[in-house]
Amino acid sequence: MKSLDELLRDSATHHHRLCPRQVLGARVGMFAASLLTLDLPQPDKRLLA
Numbered sequence: 001m002k003s004l005d006e007l008l009r010d011s012a013t014h015h016h017r018l019c020p021r022q023v024l025g026a027r028v029g030m031f032a033a034s035l036l037t038l039d040l041p042q043p044d045k046r047l048l049a
Helices: 004-015 020-035
Strands: none
Touching: 004 020
């Protein structure tokens, strides 16, 4: 799994800046992935629940 810093760097390059919502979203996503034992980022971006 990528580190928080790597995820935030990737997010900032896609959005041209980094805002608090991106930080919150990355942290929540990392927490959810740890609970669901998923590896991030997902290459196929599908989640079956």
